Amino acid sequence: MNPDEIRRLFTSALADPEPVHRAGTDAIVAAGRRSVRRRRTAIAGSSGLAVLAAAAMVLAAPVVLSGEDRPPVGQAGPEPPAETTEDGEELPYEPCPGPTEEMTSEQLETSAMYEAALDEAVTEIGGSLGALCVEGQTDYDGFHYDPDFGGYRYHEIAVFPDSGGDADLTVEVRDPVEGPLEERMEQIAECGEAADCTWNHGSEAGALLETEGDRRVVVDEDENPEGDPIPFSGVLLGLADGTVVRVETGGGEYGLEPLEVTHEELAGIAAAIAGGEESPTREHDEGYLIPEDGELIEAFTQAVVATVPEAEIAEGEPTGFAPAADDHYGNDGTELAYLEVDVGGEAVTFFLQKTPIEAPGDGGATRTAAEHYARCTLAADCEFTELDGSTALTHRTYGGGQTELTSIEHRAADGWAIGAGVVGGTADPPVGFEALDEIVHQIR
Amino acid sequence: MTPEQEVEFCEYVEARRGALLRTAFLMCGDWHRAEDAVQTSLVKLYSAWTRTRRDSAEAYTRRIIANSLIDESRRGWFRRERSFAEPPGPTAGEHTHDDRLTAVAALARLPPRQRATLVLRFWEDLSVEESARILRCSVGTVKSQTARGLQTLRALYENADFTGQGAPS
Structure with a gap:
């Protein structure tokens, strides 16, 4: 079957009149x-x-x-x-429900605060948040608190209009736990296994660990069960109270032109989230x-x-x-x-x-x-x-x-x-x- | 959003909605699901309109449509919720009733990602690179999905009986 035959096939499939918009x-x-x-x-x-x-x-x-x-x-x-x-017109459905039923009011406020800080920080580097909630780790549109995980999580797409690119953006704010902070951060980052890690000792915000590497993402189990290697880069920011903020971005344009968000920019996002309580409201x-x-x-x-x-x-x-x-x-x-x-x-x-x-x-x-x-x-x-x-x-x-x-x-x-x-x-x-x-x- | 930006957005919706709906229908085979996906993409586009280049708006909406339809089908939601179409009505132009049923049935046999790839490549006439960007996969995956999709359709047309299978996938 050649492309022209495919086009005829599509035209045939569309032969029925289109329904009236709801x-x-x-x-x-x-x-x-x-x-x-x-x-x-x-x-x-x-x-x-x-x-x-x-x-x-x-x-x-x-x-x-x-x-x-x-x-x-x-x-x-x-x-x-x-x-x-x-007028009784049906509104579009929204596939990314908010996590209102599963968090306390304090957690909701904290989530909103993190999102405000994240939005501001991503905007500063030319991005725009919330293009699409991502299948996988969360079903929510925005931050949510996951008690099993032990912290707040966020996984969406950031769009960068100037470059026309986008990126998977993962953000985590992990609750403090007992034990050495830097050792914990290296474990979270899977240093030496999934990621190459470098400590940046110039950060004033806290202990800063820069990561990069490839993750294998399986898009189609039948077609490619081993998945494609997707480049990522990230930072982990360890705060004095033991909280760990992780910001990681994966190449949205897989195999094409990896989106260049620098470690410095990622560190800025992490610091903005860590200092989110001091962020001004933007009402x-x-x-x-x-x-x-x-x-x-x-x-x-x-x-x-x-x-x-x-x-x-x-x-x-x-x-x-x-x-x-x-x-x-x-x-x-x-x-x-x-x-x-x-x-x-x-x-x-x-x-x-x-x-x-x-x-x-x-x-x-x-x-x-x-x-x-x-x-x-x-x-x-x-x-x-x-x-x-x-x-x-x-x-x-x-x-x-x-x-x-x-x-x-x-x-x-x-x-x-x-x-x-x-x-x-x-x-x-x-x-x-x-x-x-x-x-x-x-x-x- | 300023009044001018909102007017621009409305003009964009009026101008492009029909084409987006047809693309979505070809990807999923169900007008209701197609419309949901298009509406979702346009609502999200509204939120991003002030920061979206006009020339990238189309790719933005296509990306949301394609990935939401593929994700739905992979989650099995679509399979549970899909509504089977009414018997086809009067046909248009040279296309016969049987042509349409056969086409819909053939497309329904394709895995969602292969189907979306073929729609982007041969209905939207996008390049391999553009299709990869929208589907968020590698160029190599687009090429292999295209080849496999064409192969599947060829085999279906050569061997299969589509009678009574004009259902969306």
């Missing part, structure tokens, strides 16, 4: 956002304060339904197992001029009272900011604070949303940028007004059982979008966009 592009984008948000939430969750704040918001946030199928707004906490979008990337939460909420409360004189604010209001659990408010970093108010005998919820703009200045205050950050594709209606070259105002309306109105000021130069919204009353809120615009204006 998930549209929007559903894929939504799932991508969820994936990114989950990773960021895990990273942010490595801060004890962030965890406490999120837990507090579960109790404090009001449940407001502005559409029959819409989930409660402001509910923080674990990502819901969303199988469909708001909001540096450079965003987000006002202090307390100031913002205070200004919001005063603006509501000033703009809606008949408003009576319930005791204990307002709440603090919490991550938006629903995509319809804004992007991954969107947070909301709520204010329960009685307006002429009707229970009304005002909310303040703040959305960091990932690339301040990018796109200016154009309609495309403003409507993107306001999630206008999900709204029943959006009205755009350009205020000046870097500021725009968007009036966003969601329908459903209760109408939800939001006036969002998109401040491209500052790097954030802020919105004042209202939902409540019998069907339509007792205040409109004019009042919301005034509230936003006063906050500014």
Whole structure:
């Protein structure tokens, strides 16, 4: 059989009409956002304060339904197992489950902390993590604690876009054990057997052992039961408390061009993980001029009272900011604070949303940028007004059982979008966009 | 991700999704599994989009599709979960009902890695090196898998009766 015959065979196999896609592009984008948000939430969750704040918001946030199928707004906490979008569209399945059921909260936080440090360190050398969970040692997407192994493990693919290459990346953080540290490290590395080992005495982070060699990887037992020799290089970093951090990368492009990650770079990754507890959280990337939460909420409360004189604010209001659990408010970093108010005998919820703009200045205050950050594709209606070259105002309306109105000021130069919204009353809120615009204006 | 990057991503998905789906189907023989693999690859691509060169996005998605389908079949999951296709509908062009059944049945007999190798080499027209990069194996393995796949198909066409075997593998 020759190549042309093979191509005809393929064409014949595809002769049936293709099925209709079960998930549209929007559903894929939504799932991508969820994936990114989950990773960021895990990273942010490595801060004890962030965890406490999120837990507090579960109790404090009001449940407001502005559409029959819409989930409660402001509910923080674990990502819901969303199988469909708001439109009922099926979301893509994810083959790499998170290890949430098998670790303690402390282990989860530590895993997230290690992953944040690893992500940062790999990014610094031009890589990108999490392309694919790897069959074999772990079934998880990310770090997980393995009590039988005696430490945290990570095994995924790192992608290096500039070179177009990728690499198997294995990271281990082994618990301290009794006995000589360097001897243990040599045993872990299988020095003299599977690896050539060299001690690097110039490391300030701890005892550093550099390794390299070949591992035989069996890809197809029938075709090649002995496997192919796959080059690897790695480091083991022994810390003063006996913890051993191992970072090893195997050639992703087997037999082609071995990916060159130097021992120095690997040592940098190991040191970053070892010092992960001191890594800053990355909930909001540096450079965003987000006002202090307390100031913002205070200004919001005063603006509501000033703009809606008949408003009576319930005791204990307002709440603090919490991550938006629903995509319809804004992007991954969107947070909301709520204010329960009685307006002429009707229970009304005002909310303040703040959305960091990932690339301040990018796109200016154009309609495309403003409507993107306001999630206008999900709204029943959006009205755009350009205020000046870097500021725009968007009036966003969601329908459903209760109408939800939001006036969002998109401040491209500052790097954030802020919105004042209202939902409540019998069907339509007792205040409109004019009042919301005034509230936003006063906050500014 | 900026608005412009997200628009670019959506355009990429719209433009390439159909072709990726056909490639995935040829690798596994089941439209549902093919779509799952494509969706998974695109969701992962979304996460990496801001750091992925546009010209490497295609290889990135193909790599995820190929390896996830191969891994699934090796784990036996696919064998348990696969759904047998409906009887084929109207055929297109010059291809007859029997042609399609025969083609699907023949491909179903190939081991997953051989099948993926043939799809990359002769459907996607990728070089040996590019195929090796996607399948994460050596150039030599791609060559041997190609030869064995062609040999297997040749033998099947010469000797086998495919009647009633138009099931995905």
